[in-house]
Each structure stands twice: as structure tokens, then as C-alpha cells.
Amino acid sequence: MSRTVDLFLDSDQPLELVALQLSELTSAQLSASPDRARFVLQEEGVTAYLSEHDFLDDDDLPLSEFPYVLSARVREPGDIDHSPEARYLRRLNARWREQTGLPSLLVIDLERPDAPEFATGAPGPTAAPGPVPASAGLPTTAPAGMPQPPAPAASHGTAE
């Protein structure tokens, strides 16, 4: 039974530029599929696929507002909220918002928004042992060529 953690991203840039932005936000180079319809991000043991999507809006998940999704399949059984994939994408989500000022939405298994108690830097009562620093594996400065982060924009989801 496969489960995924999906980071939905807003951007008016084409897919290739979003992939480039993500490369600059991480220390990983995203590689394109042969048809360049999808990019693969591999870092810290997490594999995630960036692509456009056409998922439907579902209750409190306004997915259609986000043209792109970075989807990571959870490799191990257990609590998905504490999976390496969820933790990695939480950090990347925070970095995306901080550096681009663009909205994003982290979704757990296409069912619910990421819970606020799991937001970066705010471990909840059941948080996994050994919290990972918010900047672990991710650069702390704005990527070259990218605009400086504007004031916090309207955003969706809970991982502020």
C-alpha cells in the first residue's frame, strides 16, 4: 500500500524553471525525464517527482490553485507524519515560502493538509525523536538569480 507526501507549489514559471528553483533551494540537482514532463529530486534518501498535476479540489485541499506538485512516495511503513519524506518536504516547503514568497501546500497522502503541530521548528507532542534542524540539507541564503523574499504572501496550508 503506497502513500505519498505531496508538496503543491504555486508559480507562473514553466516547469523547468521551477525545477531550477528547487535545485537552488536544495543541494540537489533535479534531473529531467526524457520527455521533460517530470523532474526527479533525490536528496537525503528521499526521492520526489516534480510535475504539473490535474488533481481535483477536495474539501480543504484547493489543489487546483497550485499548478505543480513535488510528490514523494513514503518508503517505510509507520507514521507518515514522521516519515523522512514528510520531514524533508516540510523543510523544503518552509524554504520555498521563505525564498520565493509563493504559496505552497503540503498534503499528506492526498487526504489532508500537513498538521500545524508538525510544522518546521515546532515539534508536536508526538514528534519524532531527534528533530532535524530546519535548515538541514538546505541552503540558508537566497539562490543566485532569484528575487529576495518579499513580505510573507498569502499562503495555504499550515506549515508556516
Add this chain to the structure above:
Amino acid sequence: MAQLLVQEGHHVRSVPESRGAGKTPDFVACGALVEAKSFESLAERRGRPPSAEGVANKLMQASEQGAVGIIWAGASGLSQATARAGYLLYCRHAVVHGLGKLESARVVGEGFDVSFDPVADVRAVWQAGATPRLRPSVPVRRLVPRP
């Protein structure tokens, strides 16, 4: 889910996760690539059962990886009517966006087990421009195409 298919007489083996070579299905059952998705329990969902859109999204996701998509709704509170409505949404969506790899779909919930033929239903939607008449559930053994 794999145990369910084994009990039904299918030969099931898991598929090792590839690294960077593309998305992989969960397992192979009698030669067919199977992608299994699930819904959290009603309690985990804070008392709110899955919606038709949620079912459609799971099917879309499954269609990227397997020829057979199975949704395990277990104790999620999903009703058979919502499962069917979600499948219909998926069919309408597939007319525009494509079926992906999906050739067979199945939704298992509390008290129901329904199967669908998306290839025929999407074709029907496309040809008629109308709502397909969903066939009654087919016998479970026919759900996984045999090579």
C-alpha cells in the same frame, strides 16, 4: 491488500522500489502491475469520510503506476455511492487528461467491493459525451488481467 489478492488466488509478488528510474507499482499480481492506495480511518480523518474528489484523486495517482488500481477504504467511512461518484469523476477527468496506465479499478470499503473497467467507461464517456452506465461489480477474479 496483497494478502487479499493472495486469498483470492492470485500470485502476488512485491516490486522493489527503483531509485530515480521512475515511479514503481506496489506489486505484481498474476502478471499485472498493481498500485494500491488507501484512505485513513474515519477517526484519523476527524470524522469526515472521503469525498468523491478524494476517490478520483487516488485513482489518478494510481493510474501513474499500475494497470490495476485498488483503493482500500477500510474504516474510512467511504460509502459505495461516493466510491462510484468518485470513479465517475475520474472517468470524466480521464476523457480530457488520459487514462494513464489504468486498465482496471477496484474500491474496497466497509461492506462493499466494487470493480470498474475504466477503459470501456472512459471510451463510453468520450463517445457519448454522457455519463457512462456503470456496470455491476464483476467477479473479483476478473479484476486482475491475466497475461
